[in-house]
Ligand SMILES: Nc1ncnc2c1ncn2[C@@H]1O[C@H](COP(=O)(O)OP(=O)(O)OP(=O)(O)O)[C@@H](O)[C@H]1O
């Protein structure tokens with residue numbers, strides 16, 4: 001039986017000039033993974049979407065009253081940036097999302113740690129979190145408005161409540177999934193409680209945490225839209241809500257585009273950090 | 287505490303103490319008395335007595351499932367939830383080498399060797415230990431970048447860098463190929479003669495036991511069934527007089543029909 005062979009251009013992994021530049025003929029098995037990662041490949045899907053939108057608008061397939069043309073949205077963005085409204089609203093939105101995300105991450109990770117490392121913690125924490133998980137975030141807003149009014153506290157709190165759940169769930173699952181063999185190892189090398197958490201628990205739970213973080217970031221933007229479209233006087237969501245009352249489709253679409261870009265960017269940032277932090281992992285993701 | 291050879295008739299709390307102070311001249315590094323361990327109704331260890339002298343290399347043989355790992359884990363203090371009784375005395379500094387190298391995948395080779403070390407010069411010591419096992423220059427590698435044999439050498443470096451008085455090893459070379467295993471035997475012998483810990487090596491390989499140890503203990507039905515001392519000249523050469531006799535003797539103790547098994 002002969003293995004399939006391919007000839008490929010010689011690449012030189014070798015420093016030694018005598019060994020470099022030689023032929024590289026090798027049998028290649030069928031690779032089942034997705035292959036090597038390519039830079040900027042993640043832009044492909046969103047770009048295709050943008051292209052489709054442009055084409056549909058340019059050919060008149062898409063009525064501007066239903067969905068504004070991309071160039072109108074860009075022009076609108078230019079105007080809003082020129083009079084400062086876009087930056088102002090974006091800044092306030094980003095601040096809300098950032099604060100909510102920050103508190104949510106801290107609360108979620110801490111609860112996961114306590115609940116994952118102690119039976120008592122689990123008994124008290126896990127149940128209530130599962131209950132919170134079953135209640136849609138939106139359903140809590142009326143109560144939060146009654147308690148905190150409609151100011152920033154209520155908005156940040158709503159985002160926090162949405163964020164901490166996925167962080168908790170995934171971190172907890174990651175932590176509980178740590179191989180018992182490493183726990184034994186920690187004992188035999190004489191790690192204390194703190195050392196055990198620092199050297200075994202946190203790194204072991206990190207993949208779960210990052211998965212939770214990606215859900216959390218997306219969730220933060222979603223909660224943001226909701227709190228900004230009810231009872232708000234600033235932010236991207238408010239800007240869109242105002243545009244709705246004046247029938248300004250272009251501003252609404254601009255708001256959507258801004259949310260989309262923010263979501264894509266923040267997910268990209270999380271993935272980048274994840275890849276750096278989990279460089280020890282050998283996975284399909286590569 | 288009395289031994290209960292019939293099984294777990296009484297489950298008393300077992301005593302496990304670390305007696306760094308009790309290592310006077312003549313005192314054994316390890317002493318086990320009447321050790322009983324069991325999962326469920328059937329006993330696994332039914333009253334094991336075992337002493338290991340300072341610097342002594344003891345090999346533990348026995349058929350699969352006879353309780354070798356159970357004994358080793360009891361010595362390592364890793365059997366929190368296992369029922370049993372008995373008295374175990376071990377020194378303060380105990381290191382364990384497992385069958386899998388058990389390196390933390392998220393830490394570098396150096397980080398794995400220094401794991402749990404509190405000395406201010408932990409890194410220097412770890413580098414020296416890595417050089418001793420022939421892995422100088424691989425400090426920054428991830429565990430998955432090493433071969434199986436190299437990973438097990440890191441595990442050896444990790445256990446020796448804390449200068450153990452007792453080294454517990456549960457089939458540390460079980461997952462390695464024959465050639466690598468022979469090289470690892472040489473390495474382990476060198477390391478042990480340099481650091482002089484007492485060693486308890488669990489193995490299923492009679493030749494490995496003869497080659498490495500001063501004394502061989504065979505476990506059967508949860509009891510120490512056979513004890514053989516290995517004369518130094520027998521351990522170091524397969525063609526030495528008495529080597530084959532000892533080998534047959536041990537195989538018989540392990541329940542292997544020597545005549546049928548020999549080619
Ligand atoms: N966690 C456990 N739960 C239930 N039974 C167990 C457990 N660990 C070991 N046993 C049982 O105890 C007995 C002794 O197991 P042990 O691992 O000590 O054997 P061993 O001598 O090390 O065998 P091997 O040479 O195959 O490694 C076996 O019958 C095994 O099934």
Ligand SMILES: [Mg+2]
Pocket residue numbers: 354355356456
């Ligand atoms: Mg075993």
